[in-house]
Amino acid sequence: MVDFSLTEAQKALQENTPRGPEPILKGIFTLPPYEQEGPRLIGGLCARCTRKFFPSPFVCPYCLGELEKVHLSSQGTLHSFTVVRVKAPYGLSLPYCLGYVDLKDDGLRVLALIDFTCIEDLRIGMEVTLCVKEFGHDGKGNPALRYMFSPKTERLL
Ligand SMILES: [Zn+2]
Numbered sequence: 040m041v042d043f044s045l046t047e048a049q050k051a052l053q054e055n056t057p058r059g060p061e062p063i064l065k066g067i068f069t070l071p072p073y074e075q076e077g078p079r080l081i082g083g084l085c086a087r088c089t090r091k092f093f094p095s096p097f098v099c100p101y102c103l104g105e106l107e108k109v110h111l112s113s114q115g116t117l118h119s120f121t122v123v124r125v126k127a128p129y130g131l132s133l134p135y136c137l138g139y140v141d142l143k144d145d146g147l148r149v150l151a152l153i154d155f156t157c158i159e160d161l162r163i164g165m166e167v168t169l170c171v172k173e174f175g176h177d178g179k180g181n182p183a184l185r186y187m188f189s190p191k192t193e194r195l196l
Contacts, residue, residue: 060173060182063129067094068186069110071171078171079110080186082147093142093149111147113169115140115188120153120161130176130183140167140188154189165190 062070069079083095087104095106120138127133136153138161153161154170167188177183 060184061177062171063177063183063185064094068169068171070184077113078169078186079113080142080149080169081108082111082145083107084109091145091147093147111145111149112143114143115149115167115169116143117153117161117163117165117167117188117190118148119163122155122158127175130178132175135174136161138188152185152187154187154191157190160190 062068067081069081071078080093081095082091082093083099083106084091085099085102085104085106088099088102090099090101091109091111092099092106093111095108097106098104099106118139118141120136122134122136123131124134127135131152134155136155136158138151138153139148140151140153141148152174153167154172167190169186170189170191171184171186173182174185174187175183
């Protein structure tokens, strides 16, 4: 069972950062500062049929089993991607890149932002790594933290 409570460092960061960027949605990815493993998506694991989901639904849509929160792989393979240049929803900056990433070891294909700063380097089938980056705003003008995948291996935040 993974402990999803905030670490002391995360609590201190939140208390000492009065107007810092906030996650666009709470509870779907881990927050900085990271210790050893870097950011992770928070998915659901069905205790009954062992399927994984991201984002996690309330109950398993296959067997109605209860779901346990689990950290998903931060590594994946870029299945496909596209660049969006039309009016963006949810406070996204333009242009942005969306893609499907096959998560390593989880058997999941997730829709995610792809790091637009690497657009020239993107290739279908390449390895990508999860990162958390300030990108766009929350719809009210406040900066937002979003998860995205990048071919870069260094952490962006
Ligand atoms: Zn199930």
